[in-house]
Amino acid sequence: MNRLIIISGCSGGGKSSLLLELSQRGYTIVEEPGRRIVSQELARQSTALPWIDLAAFARRAIRQSLEDLSRTKGLDGDVFFDRGLIDAANALCQSSAPDAEKREAQELCSLHRFHRTVFMTPPWPEIYHTDAERNHDLVTAVKEYESLRGFYPKLGYEPVALPRISIAQRADFVLTYLRANC
Template identity: 55%
Template structure:
């Protein structure tokens, strides 16, 4: 059984908070490539930002997600990814029209169950790393839902409940 689990879905839907709760319970987590890239680009005055150069951003995200996958292979136990390779490949395909999603998505599989955070306007906030509006986040969620289903993953939509209960939902679904 694949022990690499993806938490994806709507921006601002509580993914990072959920991953922090899973880490507090002793599980390994991999931070979202996109957030790391945005922080690096903002700090260094770079242009590989999704709202400046979506292609450059997505290419960096794919490379970082592949490196994260290699790193995760050296970790013990379950590893939870805040987004990851499928999300990055979907972004690259969206930005360029390149047929990268299917080859990458099929070559690098994750646990069959993927968890998606649904659009949740009550907790959605913008920040320096997430300047897009809620409607753009909702559209991203719809794309990712379709992508994960097309790649054959069993998608579980996370309930809109407090973070401890969400973490429990994930662990119970995985029978951990």
């Protein structure tokens, strides 16, 4: 049996670095669907990008997240996700998609459950930077973070903010928290 654990939060808050550390410690990780999609869309010069067509981007992220979930079935141990289905559903809910589609995305989140604790990287201006796949500013990243902090509890999850400490200490925090609260 595996536990599916989400690391979410503010863009540029250290999620990917934390997941790399967990991977180096032997845990299975699933890379962020959004960054994979953005990379593909930029390479194809296509428009399913969050800053061009958020609804199309979110739909792709939902599909990618469901594929990721399917690939993790049957694995033993903890599986850590860099964002995933719920973040994608939240993005769709923030988009211009029809209300029926937004409800369907939330229903998918009810069907595919993760560990009740979601670790959230808070905004951290000192480490925030943009790149080809993250071209939004910190103000936009903080708005997304606040949206996610409100969305997860609506689906029955408990967001836990990660402290602003080293990557290794964050990994220790996550693992210790999971051992103590299972």
